[in-house]
Amino acid sequence: MPKRLGVIGGLGPLATAYFYELICRMTDAGKDQEHLDMVIIGKSSIPDRTEYILGKSSDSPMPQIKESAKTLEIMGVDYIAIPCITAHYFYREISESIKVPIVHIIKETVRYLKERGIKNAGIMATEGTIKSNLFQKELHENGINPVIPSKNGQEYISDIIYKNVKAGMPVDMVQFKKASDELLNKGADVIILGCTELSLVKRTADIGPGFIDALEVLAMCCINKCERPVRKEFSNLIT
Incomplete structure (x- = not known):
């Protein structure tokens, strides 16, 4: 069956x-x-x-x-x-x-990264996900260092999620690149697209190497x- x-x-x-x-x-x-x-x-x-x-x-x-x-x-x-x-x-x-x-979705994404030897993972997610440590806790428990955005970086990400994708508006890729570049510069080996609205950014734009889409x-x-x-x-x- x-x-x-x-x-x-x-x-x-x-x-x-x-x-x-x-x-x-x-x-x-x-x-x-x-x-x-x-x-x-x-x-x-x-x-x-x-x-x-x-x-x-x-x-x-x-x-x-x-x-x-x-x-x-x-x-x-x-x-x-x-x-x-x-x-x-x-x-x-x-x-x-x-x-x-x-x-x-969080446990499975972190497991996927651990199996591939990732040591530092950046997180692009809603402020609610970041503030509640959903990814950070799971990453720490699996020996992976979480890299989170600055206040400005989080504002960029929140705008993309709420003012762009959820509102049915074009994505501000300048803001996306600023937020992702910050995480890479802070030592992230891979960046987790940790909000399913951000998965839609990957669907429509070339975001470059080094990302993992949790929805995938x-x-x-x-x-x-x-x-x-x-x-x-x-x-x-x-x-």
Whole structure:
């Protein structure tokens, strides 16, 4: 019986759509029937994760995320993916509310870097992800030094996420390069695109070498867990 993947989507909508595209592109399939069976819940009304984490909003996204997870469990999925990194701030509470395993995008990305001997990893992510140490904690536990942006660098990244991608506007690649160059100059061997909106930057622009897209790692892991092969051209996810 084929494994079915459930997706808690809408966080944001374009990132969810791109995640589905990645799953299709990365699966070594020759016909429709060789692709993954997926159930996607697109609930864009879920409150902003970073606003809640930073205390700028009292509207918790947790109840709606848990509701989506339970709906997917009832629908009989074998694994759940959340193509929103900041939402993993709530990972423990969500996973404890259901029996279906949730593929952890942060743990899988860090594992991928550790297996390839990376010692210093830069992080481009939302302010909520950075302030809650989601990547830093996992990197430290795996012997990798996290490199985080300065205040100005984080402002550039936040603008790209919220004022460009989420707003449906063109990406300011000058700001992107300033933020990424800062991390490289601070010693990063690889830069993690640690927000799924930043994955959309990589989709449309040549960002150069030395990046790893966490959304691609999540797609690869989900394909593997659902017992489908990954195309050979995606054997190395570091640009």
